[in-house]
Amino acid sequence: MGFYVLSYLCIVVFIVAAAHLVYRQLTLPVHVRWEIYPVQHETTDKLSHGGSYMEDLNWWEKKHKSSLLNEAKYMIPEILLIRGLWKENKSLWRVSFPFHFGLYLMIAAFFLLVLNGLVILWGGSCLPPGGAARGLLNSLIVLTGWTGLILGTMGSVGMLCRRLADPELREFSSFADYFNIAFILLFFLFGFLTCLSGDPSLEGGKEYVFGLLTGGSSLNGYAPGQSFTSGVTIVLASLLAAYIPLTHMSHMFMKYFLYHDVKWDDAPNLPGGPTEAIILKNLALKPTWKAKHVEADGRKSWLDIASSAPKEIK
């Protein structure tokens, strides 16, 4: 039961930490525009050269068009294949891609295991044992699991070696950077060894996730941690889930905000539009910067300060 308690705790930490990160982003004040082109949701005629709607005469009189398709055409390869790194830093991509794709496949495998557990809970009525759909699910679990473990192990060994061997990376890396990669490597390695040493179809994973869904019920007399490697894998996987949102590795999902809320945030503040009210709220904030020319005293608002001339220029 200890394994399950640890996993539950780690899942809770993951959810709380990730929710905190996302909530904090959603509640930050609207910042000034700081986009950088190309903005990938631009329409094709503009995107082809990195242009913006501001290339149009009297652009504010036209309806602001954007293309979800163009954004998806960029984001899908970016997320799945890390295309930005492929374009800008190919040698690093060769180790970074298997590392990241291995992690994606492990996440996919986990959700497939959850699906498998739900199917069992429903008595297998939707996907009967022995049926083609159940067979496909089992095959997908094996495929994603094995591929993820192999790619992830190779990728994390590669990342570790690269960081140790390349002086440009090594000299700017801290203990935490090595620890993070080593942690993930250990998870992949123990997962890989567990499968290799007697669980090629990930039966242990299926049983453990079923237990997670049911508060510890066992199938076929399964008990977590029957082998040393499987026990370590469960512990490492659980701790890793809790650890990621506490580190810079949360870029896995926080990248959404880096792109959508900053790099591509080109939404104009049209006269009389809804953004003006938000801006007025920001302008009511009261800064306390100390430099003389600012003339902030904690009582004056940004609006007061921006619309006044400081003493040194009077």
Add this chain to the structure above:
Amino acid sequence: MKKILKPSDMAKPSDCLCHIEPGDLSPLPPPYEDFNQTTIPPLKPDRVKNIETSLDDTVAIGIPKPATKEAEEELVRQFLSGLKKLFEKENNWTFLQPLMLSMEHCAKCQTCSDACPVYEMSGRKDIYRPMFRAEVLRWINNKYLKPGGKITAKLTGDIDLNWTTIARLAELAYRCTLCRRCATVCPIGVDNGLITHEIRKLFSQEMGIAPKEIHEKGTVQHLKVGSTTGMNSLAAKDSVDFIEEEMEEITGYKVSIPWDVEGADILLLHNAGEIIAWPENVGAFAIIFQAAGLSWTMSSEAVGYDAVNYGLWYDDVQFSRVAVKHADIARRLKVKKIVMGECGHAHKALTVIADRLLTGGINIPRESAMVTLEDIVMSGKLKFEPQKNNFPVTLHDPCNYVRLMGIVEPQRRILRKIAPGFREMTPHGVDNYCCGGGSGFAIMSGYNFAEWRTLVSSRKKFLQILNAFKDEPLDVPKYVCAPCSNCKGAIRDIINHYQAEERSNLHYGGLVELIVNAMVGMKKPIINFGDEPSWK
């Protein structure tokens, strides 16, 4: 093997943390090889004995050395107080979210380094890596402001915070042109240019530390006198009178530059530096707008005849004051839109950054002159003889309105129509390289900073320009079209420093000059190559 400098080295005392030796800088091709052993001229000891100079071979700010240990400690306290404020919405709502995201998600993959022209051209000096100064700030923030930071610093990056660290960091914030090329290549979306911008703000807004060219002689003078050039309204009008006469001589017809016309369609904002240094640019705009029959005006009110907003580079408060002034002048003139002349940072300042600052009556639409000019040139209102521009032309893309605003094609469509010798630089458009004068560098020349700029930060642009014309004979006159005042300043200094007019017959100017140069009916060319007119 060279020793790699780490962020923690910023705290270790030495006379010069990073020195450029002869031969370190990226080599230049013929006929400029004789510059390849050149280095930055040493600082004059008597001029710098009382200021901080321990970062590298130059000085941008010239921070006075604190007189006592107590004064040093007070400055360290002020720094930490300012750093804390960068993460408070009351003090930094303007950039809080972008700053937090970039501070928290760098994977230290160094992809940004290869995108940075300063780092590349310097001979890959570690302190000029885009992530270096960002990492210094991260380490300080983690260690001194986060709970348990003194312990976690041993695991995440340990740096001592003393006056040396801070003085060097202030200077280092002025070794980046804020071109944000690094941000375009970051796979995660981290923006080290933004972190540099925020470091500059911390020093200015909390400690009152900024280069005098951009603060005292910049925004302060702008708000006090009316222009960063020091020119008051009367002087501006006098200069423009002179420009009108000059243009009449060139064009053969009377050009009238309208001032303070209430109800005009367009308020044209020029960088006032154009009036002084490149009057033909102001004149060419007037010829085009007049010939096209536009309803337009300039403003003679203080601040209104100078489009610049140096606050963009270092101080949100000064930025806001200038932007509000510009917009309020447009409101009182009751214009339909503001058109930004050939000034890149002024474009971005008023069109993009100030967009979430201006509300109500002062939220007046802003448009790039590139767009207005494209409409005029393509409309058929003006007639052209493109063969008058029958010389090699290349286009410099100002970062501020190309990569940072997406104004990419209008200027190209114009050039394709009026300049048959137009060819692109490599790379160009949103992938362009900065002129090296961005973020205030073009106007900063105290101590030996101008030499550092032409040798290091502008070097990549010089190589790009030479490469664009590599198939042309050296004696053929060539024109670098740089539709931005700061970029023109930086390119002028490159040409002078490397004697490129004498060696490669290299010239520079804006876009409107090329347009007028090709217009039908001009008595004389507006573009001359030294003493030679561009057409007869």
